[in-house]
Amino acid sequence: MDIGRRNNVTVTGRAGGPVLVLAHGFGCDQNMWRLVAPALAEQYQVVLFDYVGSGRADPSAWDERRYSSLEGYALDVTEICEELDLRDVTFVGHSVSAMVGVLAAAKAPRRISRLVMVAPSPRYIDDDGYRGGFSAEDIDELLESLESNYLGWSAAMAPVIMGNVDRPELGQELTASFCATDPDMARVFARTTFLSDSREDLRTVTVPTLILECRQDVIAPREVGAYVRDVVPGSRLVTLEATGHCPQLSAPQATAGAITDFIAAA
Amino acid sequence: MMGRTDRSGSEPGEGQDMDAADAAFTSLLEDSAEELYEHAPCGYLSTLMDGTVAKINTTLLDWLGLDRSQVVGRMRFTDLLTVGGKLYHETHFAPLLQMKGEVSGIALDIKASAGRRMPVLVTSKVKTSEDGAPLLIRTTVFDARDRRAYEQELLRGRRAAEEARRQSEADRERLQEALAVLQQSLLPAELPAVPGLEAGSYYHTASPDLLGGDFYDLFPLDTGRWAFFLGDVCGKGPQAAAVTSLTRYTLRAAALHDADPVSVLTTLNTVLHERYRSGEGRYCTAIFGVLEPADGHADVRLASGGHPSALIQRADGGADYLPTPGGLLIGVLPEAPFVAARTQLLPGDTLLLYTDGLTEARTGPDRALYGEDALRTFTATRPSAGPQALVTALTGLLASFGDGLDDDTALLALGVPAALPTTTSENPT
Numbered sequence: 001m002d003i004g005r006r007n008n009v010t011v012t013g014r015a016g017g018p019v020l021v022l023a024h025g026f027g028c029d030q031n032m033w034r035l036v037a038p039a040l041a042e043q044y045q046v047v048l049f050d051y052v053g054s055g056r057a058d059p060s061a062w063d064e065r066r067y068s069s070l071e072g073y074a075l076d077v078t079e080i081c082e083e084l085d086l087r088d089v090t091f092v093g094h095s096v097s098a099m100v101g102v103l104a105a106a107k108a109p110r111r112i113s114r115l116v117m118v119a120p121s122p123r124y125i126d127d128d129g130y131r132g133g134f135s136a137e138d139i140d141e142l143l144e145s146l147e148s149n150y151l152g153w154s155a156a157m158a159p160v161i162m163g164n165v166d167r168p169e170l171g172q173e174l175t176a177s178f179c180a181t182d183p184d185m186a187r188v189f190a191r192t193t194f195l196s197d198s199r200e201d202l203r204t205v206t207v208p209t210l211i212l213e214c215r216q217d218v219i220a221p222r223e224v225g226a227y228v229r230d231v232v233p234g235s236r237l238v239t240l241e242a243t244g245h246c247p248q249l250s251a252p253q254a255t256a257g258a259i260t261d262f263i264a265a266a
Numbered sequence: 267m268m269g270r271t272d273r274s275g276s277e278p279g280e281g282q283d284m285d286a287a288d289a290a291f292t293s294l295l296e297d298s299a300e301e302l303y304e305h306a307p308c309g310y311l312s313t314l315m316d317g318t319v320a321k322i323n324t325t326l327l328d329w330l331g332l333d334r335s336q337v338v339g340r341m342r343f344t345d346l347l348t349v350g351g352k353l354y355h356e357t358h359f360a361p362l363l364q365m366k367g368e369v370s371g372i373a374l375d376i377k378a379s380a381g382r383r384m385p386v387l388v389t390s391k392v393k394t395s396e397d398g399a400p401l402l403i404r405t406t407v408f409d410a411r412d413r414r415a416y417e418q419e420l421l422r423g424r425r426a427a428e429e430a431r432r433q434s435e436a437d438r439e440r441l442q443e444a445l446a447v448l449q450q451s452l453l454p455a456e457l458p459a460v461p462g463l464e465a466g467s468y469y470h471t472a473s474p475d476l477l478g479g480d481f482y483d484l485f486p487l488d489t490g491r492w493a494f495f496l497g498d499v500c501g502k503g504p505q506a507a508a509v510t511s512l513t514r515y516t517l518r519a520a521a522l523h524d525a526d527p528v529s530v531l532t533t534l535n536t537v538l539h540e541r542y543r544s545g546e547g548r549y550c551t552a553i554f555g556v557l558e559p560a561d562g563h564a565d566v567r568l569a570s571g572g573h574p575s576a577l578i579q580r581a582d583g584g585a586d587y588l589p590t591p592g593g594l595l596i597g598v599l600p601e602a603p604f605v606a607a608r609t610q611l612l613p614g615d616t617l618l619l620y621t622d623g624l625t626e627a628r629t630g631p632d633r634a635l636y637g638e639d640a641l642r643t644f645t646a647t648r649p650s651a652g653p654q655a656l657v658t659a660l661t662g663l664l665a666s667f668g669d670g671l672d673d674d675t676a677l678l679a680l681g682v683p684a685a686l687p688t689t690t691s692e693n694p695t
Contacts (some may be wrong), residue, residue, distance in 0.1 A: 007537030031365065095357075134349060141350025145374065147421060194353075216316065218344050219356045243316040244344075245356040249364040250315075 001061075003083040007049040007076055008056040011084070013041030018263060019086050020044045023077065025095030025119075026193040026197050029055025032094060035252035040259065047084065053185035067188055070096070070196050072105035083112040088261055091117040094248065095219070099198040105207055114266055115209040116259055119245050120228050121220040122198040130199070133221050139194040146186055202231040209235040210262040212255065216243040236262070309386070309407030315400050317342035326407055331379020343405065346385055348375040359388070363403065367392045373410060373417075385414035442474050449477055452510045454689060457484050460492050462559035464683050466657035470623065470664055470675040478674030479506035479550070480621045481514050485521075493521045493530075496619035496678045497552025497573060497596075509548045512541060513596075517554060527554045527569030531596060531604045535571065537571050538597030549597035553590070553619055557680060562613060569606040571596040574622055574638065577645055579656060581614025581684060585646035587638070588617075614650045616681035623675030624660070627667045636667070653679035 003009070010030070013020075013164035020040055022033045024239035030048040037046050050057040051073050066072035077100060081089060089112045093101035098120030098161070105112040124132045209232050222239070230239040238258050275511040303310060309326030313319050319337050325335060330346060337346075344352045351374040362369045368391040378384035391404040407424035428456050449471065457465045471478055479499035487493050495517050499509045513534060519531035532556055553576060555568030568576065579585045588609050594602040611617055620641075627636045648659050663669055 028361050032361060034365070134353075138349035138353070140572070141375075142347060142353040143350075145350045145354040216342075218352050244360050246361050246364070249361055255558075 003079050006052060006058045006061045007080055008058075009047065009080055009084070011045065011047050012037065013044050013046040015045060017043055017045045019047060019089045020076070020111045020259070020263075021047045021049075021080070021086065021089050021091050022257055023091065023093045023100060024050070024054065025093070025097045026189050031055070032246065033248055036248045036256045037260075039253065039256040043260065044090075044263075047080070047086065049080055051189070053182070053189055059182060059185070059223060062185055064188055066190055067185070070103055070192060070198065073097075073100045073192075074107060077101070077113070078108045081108055082172040087111055087257055090114040090116060090259075091100075092118060092228040093120070094118040095120065095245065096193040096196075099153045099196065099201065102198060102201045102205055106201070106204055109206070112207065114207055114263065115205065115213065116262060117209065118212045118229065118248060118255070119217055119220045120211060120216060122202050122228060122231075123196075124175060124194045124219075125197075126168035127197075130227070131221075132222060133219070133224070134194065136195075139191070140193065143190055144159070146183060146190060151203050177263075199231065202228060203233070205232045205235070208262075208266040210258065210266075211237045212246060212258055213237065213239050214242045214247050214250075215239055217245050219245040286552075308409070309405075311343065311405040311407060313343050313403045313405065315392075315402065317344055317403075318345075318351070320402060328615075329378055329384055329407075329409070330376060332368075344523065346376050348377055351375045357392075363390050363392065367400075367641045369392070373414065376407070385410045387413070405580065406425065410566075410587075438475075443476055445474065448507060452477075452481050452486075452507065452514060454483050458486065460484070460486075460557075460559070462682065463557065463564060464653045464681050466653035466655075466677075466679045468657050468661050468664075468675075468677040469670065470661075472623070472672055472674050476502045477504060477507040477510075478502060479510055480623070480674045480676035481510050481679040482619065482676050483514060483518065484680070485518060485679070487521060487556065488527050491525065492557045492559075493525060493555070494557060494619070494678065495554040495679060496551055496621065496676055497550050497571075498621040499550040500595075502550070509538070509550065512537065513550055513552070517545045517552070517674065520557075521554070521556075525556050527556060527567055528604045528606050530554045531569050531571045531593075532602070534570075534594045535602045535604075536600075539600055542597060547598060549595045552596060559682070562682070563650070565608070566611060566617060567606065567608045569593065571604050574625060577618045577620070577642060578609065578611070579616040579618065579645050579648065579650055579681075580651045581612055583646065583650065585642050587642065611680070611682045613682050614652075614684035616650065616653050616656050616679050618645065618656060618660075619676075619678045621674070622658075622675045623671065623673035624664065624677070627664070627675075628670035628672075629667060633670065638669075652683060653681045656681075666669070 024030055024032045029050045033048055037048065040046050052061045053067055091101040091104060091112050098117030099122055101115050105115055120133060123130060124134045125136055126132050126134065150266050203217065209227055211228050213220060215221060225237055229235050240247045240254050240258065242254065243252050247255045280340055304324040306323060306325055309329060310323040311319060311326060312321040318339065319341050322337055344355055347355055354544065355373065359369055359372055370389040372388050374386055374388050375383045376386050386600045387396050387408040387410045390403050393402050393404055394400050453469055456468055467482060469480065484492060484494045484498035497513065499506045499513060514539045516532060516534050520530045531552065538549060551571055551573035553570045553573045555566055558565045570593040572593055572595040573627055575587040575589050577585055577587050588607050590605040593605040593693060596602065625636055625638050625641055629636050644663060648656060657677055660677055663675055664675060
C-alpha cells in the first residue's frame with residue numbers, strides 16, 4: 001500500500017533538516033498547520049498528513065474498527081515514519097493528536113524523539129476527581145451537531161467550490177476539503193476523540209515533551225494543561241497568549257516560536 | 267366615473283401617487299438604522315477576535331433571555347452556545363473562519379431563555395482593517411427551529427431508509443446463502459471417480475436469486491455398472507427445486523431397484539404424475555443411462571423422456587447425436603412411452619449430456635438460437651481430448667454468449683480415456 005497517498009503526506013521545508021511531523025486533530029485536516037508550516041519550514045523538514053477519514057486521505061483505506069481507537073491513528077503515524085524512514089522526529093500533535101503522539105512514540109521509540117502537545121486533553125469527560133470539562137451527553141450533542149451540519153455542507157461549500165475565494169493563497173481545493181469530512185468517518189473520529197481516556201498513557205512518556213496551551217480554551221481548559229504537565233515526566237508547559245483551541249491558527253508566530261525554542265533546548 | 271377620471275390622469279398625477287407612497291413609507295420607516303439593527307428579524311453580534319461580545323442586538327438578547335449588561339464585554343460567542351455547539355465551533359467553525367475569513371450557514375444551538383436550546387444558522391465574517399489585519403467578527407444568527415425540525419425528519423427518514431437497506435441486504439444475503447446450499451444439494455458435490463472412465467460436469471446458474479431446475483448425477487449401481495442422468499425441470503424457483511429434489515432421489519432409488527433406463531424413467535413418470543396430479547402440473551425432461559466399462563470400452567444404454575439427444579464426440583474426429591426421438595415429457599401423462607438407445611464408447615469417445623440452456627442461448631446480432639447443429643459442429647471441431655477438455659471448451663463457449671445465455675445450463679460428459687500412446691521403441695537399447 002502507498003502510505004504517502006493513503007495519508008495524503010506532503011513533505012516540505014529544509015531537506016536534511018531536523019524532522020517535524022505535524023498532526024491535525026479532530027475536525028479538520030493538515031491545512032490546520034498552514035499558518036505555522038512556512039515559518040517552521042525554514043529550519044526543519046516538515047511532514048504533513050491527513051489521518052485516514054480526514055481531509056484528502058484515501059477514503060477507501062477507511063476501516064471503522066481500526067479507527068475506533070486511538071491506536072489506529074497512531075498506526076497511521078508510525079507507518080508514515082516507517083515509509084519515509086524518518087528518524088529523530090519531533091511529533092507535534094494538535095488536540096487529540098497529542099495523545100496519538102504518546103501512543104506512536106511508545107510504538108516507535110527509535111523514530112520519535114520529542115513530543116509537542118498542542119492544546120492536549122487526555123480525557124474530555126469528567127471523572128471521579130478529574131475535570132475534563134464535558135459530560136457524555138455533551139458528546140452526543142456534538143455528534144448531533146456533526147449530523148445537522150452535514151446536511152448544510154453541500155450548500156455551504158458550493159460557493160467555495162464555484163471559486164469565490166477571497167484569499168487565493170488558500171486555493172480552492174483547500175477550502176473545498178478543509179473540515180469537510182465524510183460524516184460517517186467524522187462521527188467515528190469524534191467518538192474516538194472524546195470518549196477515549198489516555199490519562200494512564202501519559203505516565204509512560206519517556207521523551208522530552210512540550211505542552212502548549214491557550215490562555216482561554218473551552219475544549220482543553222487550563223487545569224487540563226496543568227494536569228498533563230504534572231503527569232508527563234519532565235514535561236514543560238507553555239501558555240500562549242491566545243484564545244480558542246487552535247493556537248496554530250490564532251497565534252501562529254508564538255506557536256512556531258515555542259516549538260523552535262523547545263527543539264533548540266531539548 | 268371617478269375611477270375613470272383618475273385613470274385618465276397624466277404624468278403629474280402619477281408623480282403625486284409616488285410622493286404619497288414615499289410619505290407613507292417614511293412614516294412607517296421612521297425608525298433609524300439603529301432601530302433596524304436592534305429589531306431585525308435575525309440576531310446580530312459583533313465580537314472581538316478572541317470571541318468577546320462587543321455588540322449584540324435586541325432580537326438575539328431576547329432569544330437568549332439575557333440583558334445586554336450580562337453579555338457585552340463579559341461573554342464570548344462560545345458562551346452563548348450549547349456544549350455540543352461549543353465543541354463544533356472550536357473544531358470546525360473557528361478554524362474555518364480563521365482560514366477563510368468567513369463561514370456561512372453553520373447549524374449550531376444557542377442556549378435560549380428558560381434553559382431551552384434554540385437551533386440557529388450562523389454566518390460570520392471577519393472585518394479587516396485596510397492593511398488586512400483582522401479587527402472583529404460580525405455574525406448573523408437566524409432562527410432555524412422550523413428548518414431543524416424538518417431536517418430532523420429528513421435525518422430520521424434517512425436513518426430508517428439506511429436501516430431498511432441494511433436489513434434487506436442482510437436478508438438477501440441470507441436468502442442467497444440458503445438458495446446456494448439448496449442448489450448444491452440438488453447436484454453432486456463432485457463426481458465420483460469411475461475406474462476406466464473419465465467424467466466432467468459444469469453447472470451455470472443464470473441468477474443467484476433463483477433456484478435452477480437443471481440436475482445431473484453419476485453414481486455406482488453395483489461393482490461393474492454406473493448410472494448417470496441429466497435433466498431439466500420445467501420452471502424455476504422453489505417449486506421447481508422441490509420437483510428437482512423429488513426427481514433426483516426417485517431416479518437414484520428406482521435405479522437401484524431396476525436399472526433398466528426405460529423402467530427408471532417410467533417409475534419417475536408415475537411418481538411425478540401422482541405427486542402433482544392435482545393442481546399445477548410439474549414435469550421434467552431427462553436422460554437416464556447405465557454405463558458398463560468393459561475391456562477398453564464402455565457400453566451405454568440410455569433412455570430419454572423429452573430431453574435433447576445426447577451428443578457423442580468420436581475419438582477419430584466428428585460428432586453425432588444419439589437420437590432418442592419421441593420420448594414424452596416425464597410426469598405429464600399417467601403412462602408415457604420412453605425411447606431407449608444404446609451405443610458403445612471407444613477409447614477417446616465422449617458422451618455429452620446437456621440441457622437446453624446451451625442450445626437455446628441467443629447469439630449474434632440477430633439473437634438467433636445457438637441450436638443443435640452449431641453444437642455438433644463446435645464439438646466436432648474440438649480435438650477429442652476427453653470429457654473434461656470438452657466441458658472446458660463448452661464452458662468457454664457459454665461464457666462467450668454473455669447475456670445471450672439467460673437460462674441455467676448443465677453439462678455432463680462421460681468418456682473412456684484414449685489409450686495411452688504406445689511407447690514405441692524409438693530408442694532401442
